[in-house]
Amino acid sequence: MSTRLVILGLLKERPLYGYELKGIIERYMGDWTSIAFGSIYFALNKLTKEGLVREIAVQKEGSRPSRRVYEVTEAGKDAFTRLLRDVWSKDERTFFSFDVGLFFLRELPKKERIAYLQNRIESARRSLTYLDGHETEMLAKPMVPPLASAIFSHSRYHAQAELSWLEELLREMQEGLYE
Template sequence: MSATRMMILGLVKWMQPVHGYDVRRELLSWGADRWANVQPGSIYHALRKLTEEGLLRAVSTEQVGARPARTTYEVTPKGEDEFEGLLRAQWWQVQERPDPFTAAFSFLPALPRDEAAAALRNRANLLRAGIESMRASLESDWIRTSKPVHVGWMFELWSARAEAEMAWCERVADRIDSGVSYLPAGPARGEGWPGWSDGEPGRTADAK
């Protein structure tokens, strides 16, 4: 929710006075639902909540014909303080992000080796396709002529992260194919993991 609050407050500050519809449209044009987990359905709710908290001010509400009423918002001084606090907290901290793949990878021994290696190489291919798409965007007029310079830098960050993960996927897939054991190397090898498969059907830690 903090990312949603920060982005809505920041956008209203930049665009004010601004309709909630335009805030939503701008956030979706950024793809914020993908990389900041700003859910489209939560934006209007967040605008109302921020207004209730005194962080935004509803300047006016207008209705044209049968269209839904549109409220125009501005940031209050309290909202500006909140935005700056949230902004600086993200700039000066490194936070772990939930990653379903990491959760699944922690159960690597549950998959046959050939499937695990194939899945990692498939993931690498998907990442490669995404990198190529980002590079195409960076070279396009859409980035160069219609977006601030730092938007291109954001694409560079996403591309660098994807390249690192792609290389990791390929490297680990090769290790899995090599037959390296998943079990600890120490004298207590496999102890405490009786049902842990070593990536081979029927081969568990207690069968070492």
């Protein structure tokens, strides 16, 4: 659903071709969404078949491959609004593959468990450091809306909570609580 929502939302702003969509998603949304390049073209084809977007031009520059330019239809604008409302009206439970690994963690030697946790703690710290610098950089770009600050804040709160939880888990594991 997020791929459809993103594509329809971006095409509401202006007509774009697939590679432009990819660039915008990577540059401005890459920190908080994971939309694969191939899924963009798959979604564009599906949205076109559904009548939510339409191809308005095929551009050719020199020896480069031709590119199809898309715009959103009125039905696509309606679908975008429905998808956006769905995002805001549904609670989303997040599942972490890490938790499955945690369930079986006792199968590894204690020294190895502790090393994995220490690595995750360092990774969480790096993520927080990255977020701080990257937020400033991104918010300085004119295409990034001010509300993106809330997205960075959301990511930061999750990263801080993860770091605190990992530090507590490491301490408890070092104390032998999960033997």
